[in-house]
Amino acid sequence: MARGQKTPRWLEAARRRGGAAPSPDGRSDWLARALGRAGVLPRADAEAAIREGRVEVDGRVEREPFAPVHSGSQVKVDGRARVLATASRVLMFHKPAGPVVHGSDPEGVGTVFERLRAVLPEDLLGYEWFAVGRLDRDTTGLLLFTNDERLVRHGTSPQTHLSKRYVARVVGHPGEAALQRLRDGLELEDGPTRPAQARSRALDVVELTLTEGRHHQVKRMLAAVGHPVLALHREAVGGLSLDVPEGAWRELRSEEVREGLGFLPV
Numbered sequence: 001m002a003r004g005q006k007t008p009r010w011l012e013a014a015r016r017r018g019g020a021a022p023s024p025d026g027r028s029d030w031l032a033r034a035l036g037r038a039g040v041l042p043r044a045d046a047e048a049a050i051r052e053g054r055v056e057v058d059g060r061v062e063r064e065p066f067a068p069v070h071s072g073s074q075v076k077v078d079g080r081a082r083v084l085a086t087a088s089r090v091l092m093f094h095k096p097a098g099p100v101v102h103g104s105d106p107e108g109v110g111t112v113f114e115r116l117r118a119v120l121p122e123d124l125l126g127y128e129w130f131a132v133g134r135l136d137r138d139t140t141g142l143l144l145f146t147n148d149e150r151l152v153r154h155g156t157s158p159q160t161h162l163s164k165r166y167v168a169r170v171v172g173h174p175g176e177a178a179l180q181r182l183r184d185g186l187e188l189e190d191g192p193t194r195p196a197q198a199r200s201r202a203l204d205v206v207e208l209t210l211t212e213g214r215h216h217q218v219k220r221m222l223a224a225v226g227h228p229v230l231a232l233h234r235e236a237v238g239g240l241s242l243d244v245p246e247g248a249w250r251e252l253r254s255e256e257v258r259e260g261l262g263f264l265p266v
């Protein structure tokens with residue numbers, strides 16, 4: 001680890017116990033995260049339950065949220081045996097305009113996590129849901145959620161080049177020259193954009209497909225060609241098109257995750 005970098009808390013906890021227990025399948029985790037991934041309790045609730053002494057691991061009360069566990073660990077919560085399953089679950093959610101894609105909400109406008117949890121059934125409320133990438137507060141459309149942090153990394157890595165299709169209503173009427181600049185790639189303050197697909201859908205509506213996801217990228221690209229965005233909607237990610245109404249969700253099948261996102265679910 002680089003000098004000056006803080007030791008992660010899970011590693012400190014594992015060291016205090018003489019190293020993480022070896023896992024039969026090579027997968028180790030820490031207790032609170034494993035409970036969130038397995039759909040037993042979302043991470044903050046898991047941490048509270050652990051600190052309150054309600055969680056046992058291999059027959060002993062465990063009060064350390066960062067205690068190492070693996071898929072063979074025998075875990076009980078409130079006396080009930082729970083399986084530390086690691087299956088990847090992925091949800092498509094139609095984000096409305098308004099909520100932020102952040103855990104914290106200093107302005108009190110509401111978060112997409114709250115909106116999602118408000119419409120999920122009981123059996124999905126035990127998961128810790130991570131958003132795969134971000135949408136601006138005023139952007140609507142397809143936002144993926146998953147319990148699998150590997151998919152978050154896959155979906156947001158600059159190396160993956162997962163396509164994202166947006167539709168923007170803009171100021172003015174972008175002509176062919178502006179569309180061609182979007183296609184060719186243009187210079188933004190954080191570097192040149194990758195070649196993109198751009199076409200006109202109506203005089204003031206542009207469809208733009210990007211294979212990268214930099215901060216406010218669509219708005220910055222359209223502003224750079226003289227057509228600031230008035231409204232923005234994401235209608236597809238990879239091979240997946242949004243097909244649920246605003247505020248609604250559905251779970252993706254594993255073949256949709258494999259073929260649509262190029263990701264191998266567990």
Ligand code: URA
Pocket residue numbers: 134135136137139215216217218219220232
């Ligand atoms: N690009 C933007 O400018 N905003 C979004 O929300 C997504 C992409």
